Amino acid sequence: EVQLVESGGGLVHPGESLRLSCVASGFTISHIWMGWVRQAPGKGLEWVASMKNDGSERKYVDSVKGRFTISRDNDKRSLYLQMSSLRAEDTAVYYCAKTNYLEVWGQGTTVTVSS
Amino acid sequence: EIVMTQSPATLSVSPGERVTLSCRASQSVSSELAWCQQKPGQGPRLLIYGASTRAAGVPARFSGSGSGTEFTLSISSLQSEDFAVYYCQQYDHWPLTFGGGTKVEIK
Numbered sequence: 710e711v712q713l714v715e716s717g718g719g720l721v722h723p724g725e726s727l728r729l730s731c732v733a734s735g736f737t738i739s740h741i742w743m744g745w746v747r748q749a750p751g752k753g754l755e756w757v758a759s760m761k762n763d764g765s766e767r768k769y770v771d772s773v774k775g776r777f778t779i780s781r782d783n784d785k786r787s788l789y790l791q792m793s794s795l796r797a798e799d800t801a802v803y804y805c806a807k808t809n810y811l812e813v814w815g816q817g818t819t820v821t822v823s824s
Numbered sequence: 825e826i827v828m829t830q831s832p833a834t835l836s837v838s839p840g841e842r843v844t845l846s847c848r849a850s851q852s853v854s855s856e857l858a859w860c861q862q863k864p865g866q867g868p869r870l871l872i873y874g875a876s877t878r879a880a881g882v883p884a885r886f887s888g889s890g891s892g893t894e895f896t897l898s899i900s901s902l903q904s905e906d907f908a909v910y911y912c913q914q915y916d917h918w919p920l921t922f923g924g925g926t927k928v929e930i931k
Contacts, residue, residue: 744920753911753922753923753924753925754860754862754868754911754913754922754925755922756913756919756920756921756922759920768918768919768920769919770919771919804867804868809915809920810856810858810870810873810874810913810915811858811860811868811870811913811915812870812873812879813870814860814867814868814869814870815867816866816867817867
């Protein structure tokens with residue numbers, strides 16, 4: 710079964726860091742773009758970051774540039790999102806997704822930034 | 825940034841009716857347009873990519889059309905499991921962007 714499973718979410722204070730992980734099963738990630746999309750409570754979907762299969766390109770939405778870093782380990786079929794200097798507006802469910810047209814989505818992991 | 829605009833924001837329909845959702849891009853995205861469905865408490869699910877190609881396992885009652893800046897998602901006969909929020913998303917240009925969504929609710 711093709712599946713993505715995210716982990717690493719939690720409750721943090723503003724300014725703190727968090728690392729999200731996503732593990733793929735049922736397919737190999739080594740030939741495709743992978744990315745992260747988030748959804749704030751009661752809001753729509755917002756693309757956050759994507760990374761090319763070989764790591765040669767990384768793309769970010771402006772609001773997270775300089776604070777978030779996307780990375781991957783193809784051998785471990787894993788995608789990561791290192792988040793630092795977290796803000797209240799980063800509070801959201803974070804989804805891992807396969808390809809740039811978001812062919813497969815995970816179930817999401819919740820990040821709450823609050824004092 | 826390409827702005828994606830969906831209309832209407834909410835659609836009230838009865839089961840069995842035909843539904844058409846619209847999505848407009850602020851500039852051409854060619855056919856690099858996807859539609860996804862999200863039900864309450866669940867992650868999104870891809871329905872259509874390439875503007876008109878159904879994703880694996882998606883029922884034939886879902887169809888997509890359009891290119892450039894104007895796109896539509898049609899559901900030929902709405903089933904009870906189709907009541908959800910639908911988003912369009914362009915992947916032709918960075919940053920990837922979504923429309924605000926259309927909520928299809930029971931009339």
